[in-house]
Amino acid sequence: MALMDLANPTRFLALSGRVLPWLAGAAVLALAIGFILAFRAPADYQQGETVKIMYIHVPFAWLAMFGYTLLALSAIGILAWRHPLADVSHKALAPIGAVFAFLCLITGSLWGRPMWGTYWVWDARLTSMLVLLLLYLGLLALRSAIEDASQAGRAVAVLTLVGFVNVPIVKFSVDWWNTLHQPASVFRMGGSTIDSSMLWPLMICALGFTLLMLALHMAAMRNEILRRRLRSLEARAAAEAAHA
């Protein structure tokens, strides 16, 4: 089946209906295994048991950036092809990405207080992540402020692409500026600096949260497609009632 054949709301509903339970099940399984391994992993020699927060904080940070990257791809689909599924994808993903960005900041604060002695500092990594959360919230606010759906879709797509410049800033902020936040320790030149006893649980937790985000995105897309069908049927029912 060609990719473009799948890019059709009816086919998407049929396919996602079959895939979604497996995706959700795989997410729950990966998270269960990840958390068991995480809570059996040794404490860090400097940070002690607070390193347990890493197993959720780091995946939330990755997925907040991954979610925004998917939003940017959806925005290209909206602007270049005006594809209805791209708009559905964008609308469904924005609140999910916002939750992941919010959780990244909250869990980071809860990790920072015992390790740095403060919940918050205005360093480049924390500030650029806060900007990412504000971008997500701005996209939600902008869409809800414009009544015409296609106009709203184009406006949020433009804002998404403008805001995408912040994603590499979040990623490289710890290299470009002197930050209290530690530099990259997993995806870096020269390999990971984390011991495999902690790296494996982290990667499995990251896989579980990625599958969870994709499952939530797929479920929210299905809801949005059905919501649009409902609106069109309600409009038709109202028109038929007016003619009767």
Add this chain to the structure above:
Amino acid sequence: MLGEHGAFILAAYGVSALALGALALSTFLQGRAVRRRLGELEARGVRRRSARRSLS
């Protein structure tokens, strides 16, 4: 088991479970509500054009 900073670890996991649980529950409930409303309309005979064509 979680050391002297256990409250911070539990708070981080608790907030995350709460937020993600609420997100999943709200997605599920929204889906159920929209499917129920679509079912009601279809029961009244209001269908999409493509559904009408396939019925005739």
